[in-house]
Amino acid sequence: xxxxxxxxxxxxxxxxxxxxxxxxxxxxxxxxxxxxxxxxxxxxxxxxxxxxxxxxxxxxxxxxxxxxxxxxxxxxxxxxxxxxxxxxxxxxxxxxxxxxxxxxxxxxxxxxxxxxxxxxxxxxxxxxxxxxxxxxxxxxxxxxxxxxxxxxxxxxxxxxxxxxxxxxxxxxxxxxxxxxxxxxxxxxxxxxxxxxxxxxxxxxxxxxxxxxxxxxxxxxxxxxxxxxxxxxxxxxxxxxxxxxxxxxxxxxxxxxxxxxxxxxxxxxxxxxxxxxxxxxxxxxxxxxxxxxxxxxxxxxxxxxxxxxxxxxxxxxxxxxxxxxxxxxxxxxxxxxxxxxxxxxxxxxxxxxxxxxxxxxxxxx
Amino acid sequence: xxxxxxxxxxxxxxxxxxxxxxxxxxxxxxxxxxxxxxxxxxxxxxxxxxxxxxxxxxxxxxxxxxxxxxxxxxxxxxxxxxxxxxxxxxxxxxxxxxxxxxxxxxxxxxxxxxxxxxxxxxxxxxxxxxxxxxxxxxxxxxxxxx
Ligand code: SF4
Ligand code: SF4
Ligand code: SF4
Ligand code: FES
Numbered sequence: 001x002x003x004x005x006x007x008x009x010x011x012x013x014x015x016x017x018x019x020x021x022x023x024x025x026x027x028x029x030x031x032x033x034x035x036x037x038x039x040x041x042x043x044x045x046x047x048x049x050x051x052x053x054x055x056x057x058x059x060x061x062x063x064x065x066x067x068x069x070x071x072x073x074x075x076x077x078x079x080x081x082x083x084x085x086x087x088x089x090x091x092x093x094x095x096x097x098x099x100x101x102x103x104x105x106x107x108x109x110x111x112x113x114x115x116x117x118x119x120x121x122x123x124x125x126x127x128x129x130x131x132x133x134x135x136x137x138x139x140x141x142x143x144x145x146x147x148x149x150x151x152x153x154x155x156x157x158x159x160x161x162x163x164x165x166x167x168x169x170x171x172x173x174x175x176x177x178x179x180x181x182x183x184x185x186x187x188x189x190x191x192x193x194x195x196x197x198x199x200x201x202x203x204x205x206x207x208x209x210x211x212x213x214x215x216x217x218x219x220x221x222x223x224x225x226x227x228x229x230x231x232x233x234x235x236x237x238x239x240x241x242x243x244x245x246x247x248x249x250x251x252x253x254x255x256x257x258x259x260x261x262x263x264x265x266x267x268x269x270x271x272x273x274x275x276x277x278x279x280x281x282x283x284x285x286x287x288x289x290x291x292x293x294x295x296x297x298x299x300x301x302x303x304x305x306x307x308x309x310x311x312x313x314x315x316x317x318x319x320x321x322x323x324x325x326x327x328x329x330x331x332x333x334x335x336x337x338x339x340x341x342x343x344x345x346x347x348x349x350x351x352x353x354x355x356x357x358x359x360x361x362x363x364x
Numbered sequence: 365x366x367x368x369x370x371x372x373x374x375x376x377x378x379x380x381x382x383x384x385x386x387x388x389x390x391x392x393x394x395x396x397x398x399x400x401x402x403x404x405x406x407x408x409x410x411x412x413x414x415x416x417x418x419x420x421x422x423x424x425x426x427x428x429x430x431x432x433x434x435x436x437x438x439x440x441x442x443x444x445x446x447x448x449x450x451x452x453x454x455x456x457x458x459x460x461x462x463x464x465x466x467x468x469x470x471x472x473x474x475x476x477x478x479x480x481x482x483x484x485x486x487x488x489x490x491x492x493x494x495x496x497x498x499x500x501x502x503x504x505x506x507x508x509x510x
Contacts, residue, residue, distance in 0.1 A: 232466035234503050238510060263419055282428070285508035293510060294426055300461045301418040301454075330464040334457050352457065355449035357439060360456050364439075364474040 004197040006179040010136075010169045013179025014058040014084060014110065017165075017195060021082050022050050026191045027108060028079035031067065032056045040129060044070060058084045059169055061117045061135055061148065066255035066310055068092030068102075076103035080191070084110045086117070087160040088310040091343020092255035094162065095306045098350050101258045108191055111160035113170040113209060115139030116152025120315050142171035142212045144219055149311035151324045154220035156213045157308075159204070161344055164188040168204050171212040224329050227322065237293060240326060243319040244292040250313035250323045251295070256303045256342075264295050296323075300330050305351055306342045307331035376430040376496040380405045380489070381416045383436035385443040386478045393482035401486045402493035405433065412436065413474075414447030418458055421472070428505045431471050431496035435488065438476040448476070470499060 006013040014032075021027045034045040035057040042062045047053060067085040071093050074081060085093070090111050096102040115135065122128060131147075138145045144153050160166050166182040169175045180202060183189045227240070248264065251257045263269070269291055279286055307327045314324040335341065338351035382388040388409050394401055410416060413436025424432050434455065442448040455474045462469040473495075475488045504510055 234467060234507070234510075237465050237467065238507070242509065268419075283505075283508050287509050294422060297422050297461065297465075298419055301422070301458050304461065305457065330461055333464045334460045337456050337460055338453075352450065352453050355446065355453050357449065360452050363456060363459070364452055364476050 002183055003200050003202040004181045004183070004192070004195055005200060005202070006181065006197045008179055009177065010112070010167055010175045010179045011057070011059050013181065014112075014167055015053055015056050016179075017110070017181060017192065018047075018053055018056065018058075018082060018084070019050050020195045021108070021191065022048070022053070024194065026080065027082040030082040030084070031071070031074065032058050032084040033060060033062060033064075033067075035060060035062075040126070042123065046074070059112055059136075059167075060132060061115060061145070062120075062123050063089070063117045063310065063312065063315075064120065064123075065253065066092050066312055068094075068096060069253075069255040071107070072096050072102040072258075075105070075107060077106040080106050080108060082108040082110060082191075086114050086310075087111050087158055087163075088114075088155065088308040088343075089255070090160055090163055091157065091308040092310060094343040094346050095256055095308070096258055097346055098348075099258050104346065108165065108187060109160075109163045110165040110167070111163035112167040113160070113172065113204070114152075114155070114158040115145055115170045116148035116155065116158070117311070118148055119311075122147060136169070136176060139170045140173055140175045142173075142208060142215075144212075144215055149324070150223055150314065150322065151309040151311040151328055154216060154223045154325075154328070155309055156216045156220065157341075158212070158216070159209050162346070165192060166204065171208045172204075223325055227325055227329060241293045241296050241321060243321055244296070245319055246289040246292045246295065247318065248295065249316045249318070250321075251299055253312040253316050254299075254303070255310065255312075256306045256308070257299065264291065264298060296326075300327065300334075304331035304333075305335040305338065305340055308342050374497060374501060376404045376493060376501070377428070378404045378406065378431040378433060378493060378496060379424050379429045380407050380433040380435060381410050381413070381420075382407055382433075383413050383443075383448075384409050384411050386437040386441070387435035387475075387485065389479035390477045390481050390485040393479070394485045397482055399482060399486040400490075402490050404431075404493045404496070405489050412442065412444050412447040413451040414442075414444070414454075416451065418454060421458060425471070425502070426504060426510070428502050429471075430499070430502045431473070431492060433473050433475065433489070433492055435475045435477050435485075438478055441478065468499065468503075471496065471502065 018030045029048045031046050034055045035042050042064050067089040164185045165188045168180050309328040311324040340351050416434050436448045459469045473492050477485050
């Protein structure tokens, strides 16, 4: 048995699954996105009582924080915890586990084939709830949904890489009427196996997901090319990042930027008058606040190979810099150096923490 | 002054991060054997090539260095065992980021020069200096908007 089919929509099925996990005592709490029915506000709920699941909105196209980042402070979990998270959030968490900022122990990860999320400015619109039914239909038929985040439309890794439980939503025409719950690991079979439903040996049909992946790939090339004319060379870099106000919001929300004290917020980047005087005498004019572009280059060198393209950084940027697209693009280059895929496997070592004796002989 | 003349006038400013245990000693050796070495290099002695982190290199670049040389012990010979292997990976990442943004990765160079290779030291420095001379000044220097 590798899947359980429920006779209800995918979101309802996930809620039923979570209720089962809590009521049977298989887990002590669940972490899942919620929507306040009165205000329409989203949050991520840490829920121990079944009743708390009534407002759960497990697959709404919203990401207000990266759950992978939040999980860090909830793990290592003493008692079992079930978490509903998007594929990129799961990959981000795996990257954090590699950095010893989280643990998968006692965590049941539940993820789904993801149709992408909308930018937060769309999510806070009053009419956002109306968007959802149509969104689910588009996603189920394997379409890229207009208006979702740039990096979501360009995301090829929308099938969870190593979730314990996978629900198929994107590119699964049946998911509107039915919910298929795939149990991928022993932990899943142990905790979820008793859930009542129709059991089957179904697997997610790769032919269908590959079709959506191909569409996303085309979209990605388009996105990367659209950055190229401006994102290239010193002029391009200044054009793209020159608007940066130095708030560091993009780094703060990034699930990969794990440093407890970011170098850029440390004393090393806290300049005094003599420094500015020296700089000024060399250049004649200075751009303040300082180091705004440096910050991005620094972040790119520190973490781009682990970037999961979640898009949060673009979303929070107050001046509309396509931070996520730039990081995803550069990140693909840096990851390719080491044949690395962020979040693919928790056993895969961070590329800067290992080496091979025979490599990069062209470099030195 | 014509452009040609300007080119001829350009003396690059290159910062060299040299490992104490090998390349720094090679620089000493080259000096004491009176080899001809381009005067463009400002040497910073570090205890291992792995001491040179990304932000240090980026700072050097953004402060306007026309070229940056990182030089350490040959692979397998690092005084601390494997520092240079890690340095090489980090260097590969920085190069790739600069390449990805079209930021002249040629302005960075990594070389392995052991303590006994005075001649090689002179060759590396001279060749890199020529390369940077041909590239011209770091464009960041003229950008008060950077
Ligand atoms: S980046 Fe991919 S996995 Fe993450 S929310 Fe967007 S589509 Fe889903
Ligand atoms: S850099 Fe941006 S897109 Fe990449 S993981 Fe961090 S927040 Fe997500
Ligand atoms: S969020 Fe935008 S403005 Fe703030 S530091 Fe990042 S790029 Fe700059
Ligand atoms: S000691 Fe020379 S490179 Fe490590």
